[in-house]
Amino acid sequence: MPDWDLLLTGFANSATAANLIACFAGALIGTLVGVLPGLGPTATMALLLPFTIPYGPTTGLIMMTGIWYGAMYGGSTTSVLVNIPGEAASVVTCLDGYQMAKQGRAGAALALVAAGSFVAGTLGILGLQLLAPVLGAAALSFGPPEFLGFMILAFVLLANLSADAPLKGALMIAFGLFLSTIGINPMDSYPRFTFGTEKLMLGIDFLPIAMGLFGISEVLTIAAARYVRPLVSRVRLRELYPNRDELRRSVKPMLRGSVLGFFMGLLPGPCTVISTFVSYAIEKRLSKTPQRFGHGAVEGVVGPESANNSAVMGSMIPLLTLGIPFAAPSAIMLAGLRMHNVEPGPTLFGTHPEVFWTFIAAMYLGNLMLLVLNLPLVGLFARVASIRPQLLLPVISVICLVGVYSVRNAFFDVWVMIAAGVIGFFLRRWGYPIAPFIIGVVLGPTTETSLRQTLLMFKGDLSLIAGRPLAATMLSIAATFIAWRLAARLWGKRSVLALDEGKGL
Amino acid sequence: MRQRRLDVETAFNAVLLGLGGVIAYVAWGYGFGSLALPGPGLYPFFLGATIAACAAALIAARARAGEAAPRLDKHGARILLVTAATLCLWILAMPVLGYVAVTFIATYALSKALALEGWRKPLALSGATALFVYLLFGFWLFIDLPRGILFE
Known part of the structure; x- marks a missing residue:
């Protein structure tokens, strides 16, 4: 039974000037970031993290999440109007969204995307509100072996889902974990990899790494590419009304995308991106007219856009209940909360319930703000998409x-x-x-602590982990996944060889 | 005979292979302890070994595939160098010139490097950015940043 009193208190807390401004600013900045090709939500969150420090953990968390799902809203605008995805989670929207724009239905596509994002966001927040406290309470009984199991499973899935080559993903995780070992180890106060330098005793701060990897590297990537000015379709407010057929065809994809995205958000990796591809595939499979997909099918726009918004909320569950971020933006959030001495995890609901409930309430308000913001200002956001990088990049760099x-x-x-x-x-x-890499940096200390505590608990006999059902299940899934990938690779190679032999090569 | 071009990605993986080896070696010196009572070197040793193993496997995979990483074109290389140099100069000049002046100069230099035409637009952009940075950090957030020898 959800605690509605706590939610009401959350609404009261979120109605402070600082929280409302943070919510609005996060939603607005997120939308702009989503509209501007190149600069993604993770870079922006890393960039703005220092500015949230004076305002407390709740305000910071509200702003960060506002940016993340604001970017999901905004990303669709450029996909539909310019055929350029504002960020990775809107790539799929280009397929049918731009086709709708070419048929003069850009306004309807944007209106339905905004409505779908609102519905998905609201359902996602509801899911988070109902599930997170229950899972958080269950996670209170987790010990170091369970956390180690979760961590290893997350790393295995992350390495496989984040890159074309899982080895590259594994290398990046290992390097991130290594970076977190630099400095004095809190378990035995032993300085490691400091080489006698005082500056390294406290370790390498997370923020410069995140801002460098997501902010400066994006600036360099955009700057090094040749800029082509996009051609932006114009949309007027009166063109935003979808017709009855478009509305009818959008309802089910909207709901399916919401549920699918929420559960995809629980998986490690780029959940918002993956959820859009899965949603598109499902909608195409379920459609009676799959041939319309790629030629302006509204289901192919609404389903994925709903999925990426609810995936944001789904991915907040592992962060808030276990303290394990499964995606780069949630890793930034974890770092931000730690800056405020708030450690997300099972104890969050007991030690800082106000953080969670104010956050939930503010997300409901933020979602409404995004809907109100996005529909009337769609023309303005479309123009923002054509701002030249020569004007933006120097400003981003110096900030x-x-x-x-x-x-x-x-x-x-x-x-x-x-x-x-x-x-x-x-x-x-x-x-x-x-x-x-960035998730490895953030999770490094927890992983080492869990590993060493598990070894201490079992007196070095790791086979005793079989007696912990949850940890054993996690590790079994991880091992099965690795075995499956290896087998698939081997099988794939054999098939290619057989084909080559068949061709007489 | 076909000349083999140095593949920068393979060189990068070779550096990582070496780095993984160094991490494992240094971690070895911290002491492993035992599995029942792990020492500070056990975990980083495992990470160093993993980095080295992954890098070695990637080198082998690239050698088998025989592909080379795409090279940066002249435009990209110039932008990368100028931007990185400007950012580095910002750090070196900031204690002397102060954060407002150095932000102005860096923004101007970056906008010219990115081919923002004329001098009025870069000047206006630099002025507006320097003012924004001053208002945000000095006026709103009250962060005490170096003001430079002229304004101390």
């Missing part, structure tokens, strides 16, 4: 510089950010996923 310096007044952090930015630029070019 990154001042922002990261201002956190600890340390030039060392700025050097780290620039180095991370240049490395990130090449990692992107070569197809190394950055999200697993």
Whole structure:
């Protein structure tokens, strides 16, 4: 039974000027970021994280989440009007959204996307509100072996789902985990990889790495590419009404996308992106006229856009109940909460219930704000999409510089950010996923603590983990997944060889 | 004979392979302890070994595939160098010139590097950015940032 009193208190708490402004600013900035091709929600969240520090954990969390799902709203605008996805989760929307725009139905597509995102967002928040406290209470009984099991399963799935080559994903996770070992180890106060440098005793701060990898490297990537000015379709407010047939065909995809996205959000990896592809495939499979897909089918626009919005809410569950972020934006949120000395996890609902319930209430309000913001201002957002990077990138770069310096007044952090930015630029070019790296950095200390506590608990006999059903299940799933991938790879190679032999090659 | 071009991605993986080896070696020195009482070196040793193993496997995979990473074109390389150099100069000049002046100069330099035409637009952009940074950090957030030798 959900605690409605706590939710009402959350609404009262969220109605402060700071929280409402944070909610609105997050939603607006997120929408703009979603509209602007290149700069993604993770980079923006990393960029704005230092500015949330003076306002407390709840305000910071509200703003960060507002940016994330605001970007999901905004990303669809450029997909429909310009055929350029504002961010990765809107790639699928281009397929049918732009076709609808070419047929003069851009307004209807945007209105239905906004409605779908609102419904999905609301259902996602409801799911989070109902499930998170229950799962959080269940997670109170988890010990180090269970957390270790969850962590290993998350890493295995993350490595496989985040990159074309799982080895690249695994390499990035291992490197992220290593980076978190630099400094004094809290378990035995032993300094590691500091090489006698005082600056490294406290470890490498998370924020410069995140801002470098997601902010500066994106700036460099956009700057190095040749800019082609997009041709933006114009949409007027009166064109936003969908017809009866479009409305009828949107309802079921909207609901299916909402449920699917929410559960996809529970998986490690780029859940918002994957949920859109799965939703599109399902809608096409269920459609009586699959041949319309790719030629302006409204189901192919509404389903995926609903899925990516509810996936954001789904991915908040592992973050808030276990303290394990499964996606890059939630890793930034975890780092932000830790800056405020709030550790998300099973104890959050007991130690900081106000953070969770104010966050839930603010998300309901934020979702409504996004709907109100997106529909009338769609023409303005479409024009924002044509802002040249020459105007944006210098501003983003210097704000990154001042922002990261201002956190600890340390030039060392700025050097780290620039180095991370240049490395990130090449990692992107070569197809190394950055999200697993940043999740590795954030989860590193918890992983080591869980591993060492598990070894201490079982006196070094790891076979005793079989006596912990949940941990054993997690590890079995991880092992099965690895075995399945290896078998599929081997089988694939044999099939290719057989084909080659058949061709007489 | 066909000349083999140095593949930068393979070189990067080779660096990671070496780095993984160094991490494992240094971690070895911290002490493993035992499985029942793990020491501070056990976990980083495992990570170093994993990094080295993944990097070695990637080198082998690239060698088998025989592909080379796409090279950065002249435009991209120039932008990368100028942007990185401007960011580095920002750090070096900030204690002397102060954050407002150095932000102005860096924004101007970056906008010119990104081929923002004329001098009026870059100047207006730099002025507006410097003012925004001052209002945000100095006026609103009250963060004490270096003001430079002229304004101390």
